[in-house]
Amino acid sequence: MSNVDSLDLVIIGGGLAGLTTATLLARSGKTVTLFEQSSKEIGGRARTTVIDGFYFNQGPHALFLTDAGDSVLKEIGIHYTGGIAASKAYLIIGGKKHEVPAEYSRLSGKSNESSGESIDSQFFNSLAKIDFSELENVTVQEWLDKNIHDKNFAEIVKTLVRLNTYGNDPDIQSIGSALRQIYVGSRSGDMYVDGGWQTFVDGLLTAAKNANARIIMGKKATKVKRADPSGWLITLSDKTQVSAKIVVMAAGPKEIYSLFDDNERPEVLSKAAKEAKPIRLVCLDVALSSLPDKDTLFALGIDRPLYFSVHSTHAKLAPEGGALIHVAKYLGTSIEPKPREDQPELEEILDLLQPGWRQVLVKKRPLPNMVVSNALVTAAVGGLAGRPDPKIADNLYVVGDWVGKEGLVSNASFASAKRAAQLILNE
Numbered sequence: 001m002s003n004v005d006s007l008d009l010v011i012i013g014g015g016l017a018g019l020t021t022a023t024l025l026a027r028s029g030k031t032v033t034l035f036e037q038s039s040k041e042i043g044g045r046a047r048t049t050v051i052d053g054f055y056f057n058q059g060p061h062a063l064f065l066t067d068a069g070d071s072v073l074k075e076i077g078i079h080y081t082g083g084i085a086a087s088k089a090y091l092i093i094g095g096k097k098h099e100v101p102a103e104y105s106r107l108s109g110k111s112n113e114s115s116g117e118s119i120d121s122q123f124f125n126s127l128a129k130i131d132f133s134e135l136e137n138v139t140v141q142e143w144l145d146k147n148i149h150d151k152n153f154a155e156i157v158k159t160l161v162r163l164n165t166y167g168n169d170p171d172i173q174s175i176g177s178a179l180r181q182i183y184v185g186s187r188s189g190d191m192y193v194d195g196g197w198q199t200f201v202d203g204l205l206t207a208a209k210n211a212n213a214r215i216i217m218g219k220k221a222t223k224v225k226r227a228d229p230s231g232w233l234i235t236l237s238d239k240t241q242v243s244a245k246i247v248v249m250a251a252g253p254k255e256i257y258s259l260f261d262d263n264e265r266p267e268v269l270s271k272a273a274k275e276a277k278p279i280r281l282v283c284l285d286v287a288l289s290s291l292p293d294k295d296t297l298f299a300l301g302i303d304r305p306l307y308f309s310v311h312s313t314h315a316k317l318a319p320e321g322g323a324l325i326h327v328a329k330y331l332g333t334s335i336e337p338k339p340r341e342d343q344p345e346l347e348e349i350l351d352l353l354q355p356g357w358r359q360v361l362v363k364k365r366p367l368p369n370m371v372v373s374n375a376l377v378t379a380a381v382g383g384l385a386g387r388p389d390p391k392i393a394d395n396l397y398v399v400g401d402w403v404g405k406e407g408l409v410s411n412a413s414f415a416s417a418k419r420a421a422q423l424i425l426n427e
């Protein structure tokens, strides 16, 4: 035991959640040590890879403005720029490209005042009057059956749920947080970020280091055990051990679950790991030296769960004249990826929307099975209210996109990091 380093506060994981927690606590005077398993790259799923001047996020990434991420980044002082993701949308139905029907005046961007309020305007206006927390234990499908009687528009709402939450499981997903996200998105928009999400990672890393947080790369936590008289003993991948008064774990629920012996694992962690249904996405990230069709910048599948967007039109992600495109298929929690079929399907979408793309291809990067969120927000557990709080035992906290009562995807990571830091500082 004598060669065990005694640390004050240890954070396991250097994604957005871990880096945010490290920064907030180090700035408040805590002595913070963060261990990241990767020896080369920090930032987890928010990393951006630069290839030939093109900025490849890991699949399509947009920051929902006026949500937790935006406010925490501002609080820390991370400045970022970019463009609001707004382009004329096309729909993909039956393998063909369609204009958004004119009767959906708001979605098609056409004013339709003479024919009265359109069905989509009515829908968006109705969101302002909804108490989203009352819909936490209602599924997307139940809500649609009761409230949207036009079958075609119900498909549009399902598509908006996919776009705003990445969820593709109407029979189990909670509608409350989904409608809230659509509402927030429709009012303030979401941003494609100049230089990609690495801007957030680099900003947080600098802020954490400036506040004297120690960031240690290439060390994976392999075990967490109670230490006497209080605190925790952490075993690292190089077989060394450190003890810590407080531990914050910033990885997925199943990864954290496996760090504990059965008799020491907090019950709330076992429950979260058992219930967590990861939301997955098949991605194809593509860099082109020029854009064949400059009018077709954004499209969503209606009868198939597909996404297409030219991110570089709105943010600095490509060299002059070039284009950075994200194409994706929403797998949700239950569709299995089929790499041999999925990638050709996504390439066909490019053939449809950007014919000639193969002649101007600089780089294509398939990502066959990405975890967008560690846990779909389900109606069965009561929606966001069913997610665990950051504090799971004495001196033991979790943060990430599956934690806390606030936010979806990265906003949950930021919000839970902020809450965990507050709880620790209050104790």
Ligand SMILES: Cc1cc2nc3c(=O)[nH]c(=O)nc-3n(C[C@H](O)[C@H](O)[C@H](O)COP(=O)(O)OP(=O)(O)OC[C@H]3O[C@@H](n4cnc5c(N)ncnc54)[C@H](O)[C@@H]3O)c2cc1C
Residues within 6 Å of the ligand: 012, 013, 014, 015, 016, 017, 018, 035, 036, 037, 038, 042, 043, 044, 045, 046, 058, 059, 060, 061, 062, 063, 064, 219, 220, 221, 222, 250, 251, 252, 255, 281, 283, 370, 371, 372, 373, 399, 400, 401, 408, 409, 410, 411, 413
């Ligand atoms: C394809 C795709 C599209 C997305 N689009 C959006 C979007 O449009 N908007 C949005 O808000 N969010 C989006 N997200 C989600 C967003 O990227 C994540 O919510 C966010 O990056 C999660 O950050 P995190 O720190 O919680 O987790 P992670 O990024 O997963 O970080 C966890 C870190 O912990 C490390 N780690 C794990 N176990 C250990 C261990 N035992 N020891 C040491 N280190 C460990 C990992 O290496 C990793 O660096 C998207 C994600 C994907 C994959």
